[in-house]
Amino acid sequence: MTAVRPQPPTPAVTVVGIGADGWDGLSDASRAALRDAEVLIGARRQLDLLPAPCAGERVTWPTPLRPAVPALLAAHAGRRIAVLASGDPMFYGIGRALAEETGGAGGLRVLPHPSSVSWATARLGWPLEDVEVVTLVGRPTARLAAALHEGRRLLVLSADAGTPAAVAELLRDRGFGPSRMRVLEQLGGPKEHMGAETTADEWPERADGDPLNLVAVECHRAPHALRLGAVPGLPDEAYEHDGQLTKRHIRAATLGALAPAPGETLWDVGGGSGSIAIEWMRTHPSCHAYTVERDPVRAARIARNADRLGVPGLVVVTGRAPAALFELPLPDAVFVGGGLTAPGLLDACWQALPTGGRLVANTVTLESEALLADAHRRHGGELVRLAVAHAVPVGGFIGWRQAMPVTQWAVRKTLDTPAGVDT
Incomplete structure (x- = not known):
């Protein structure tokens, strides 16, 4: 006799993807889940797409x-819930x-629909x-700037x-006015519309289209616009600064030592113009600083530099280190670009690092250099001197x-590394 394998219980919460085609575009499974639900949660526009047989509250x-999700689920606990x-739903969705x-798959059933x-x-x-997707739903328009590169489709x-x-x-302001744009509205529904293609330079200043839309962009940089690459070491001209700027070649070497990875968090201590934190965040959309x-x-x-260079999520803390560090989320890496001689600063940064975390500190003064030499003697890592020379006119010649x-x-904290730095 063949044993019957018990079926796992159906999760109490089912999330159903629905498009502009409404009820007609849903699968049988999605329709059944909506008819069976005791509670139907969604935007008014989505709820209005459901017919009378979907009789749930x-x-x-x-x-x-987002803050309302826990309370709503708790208020209807024990009932069959369907969320529209x-x-x-799993692509920039609820x-x-x-x-x-x-708790994920065990507590949630997901019935997707084709995304926009x-x-x-x-x-x-x-x-x-070959397409990069940028969402501006609940997010600042400035984050689009980090995705602007010649020939890319967004x-x-x-x-x-x-x-x-x-x-x-934004495209005009960032030097991408020649980019081709097209708006697509109500995709997949009976009112679907694809607008005529034009450039950002020619785009009309109006907002009379359908609110359910997305924008297709083919990026083209204006001839005069500053070229910004995808790796650390942006041109110094990309930054507004008062001289307190980690210069391009040193910045590239510093980011190489910090070695950002997706999802990691940086402390940038002594921000100056913010270039290290900004280029850390530009390496991947999930990086934090x-x-x-x-x-x-x-x-x-x-903050202005971060906005202009496409990482408006950079958190700028106005205060003195190390006191200003104690309320921050723990870092995966720390960069100290200023204030090394402040009592307790290097120690506080070191103590905050988890095992495997990285610390990089730069200085041009003898006093701070002595501190770094002592830290290197105690904890290892790599101590280097970086020198850059530029060719400039010398009379009628070049020198x-x-x-x-x-x-x-630059040092990585390991299990056998002493816990503190004596400063």
């Missing part, structure tokens, strides 16, 4: 949405928040793997009808002008 999401989501609250990105690439004939998920004009304005700067004028300048050499200590 209808609950609209409050604003802001736009397109694929599915992520629900998975975090329910899938519909858009199908309509445009763009291979999905799909921008819009927050509302005003997003296309905001995208065009906190920069500590005691001068409020410089702190405001760091070398030496910049101040930078002493750099």
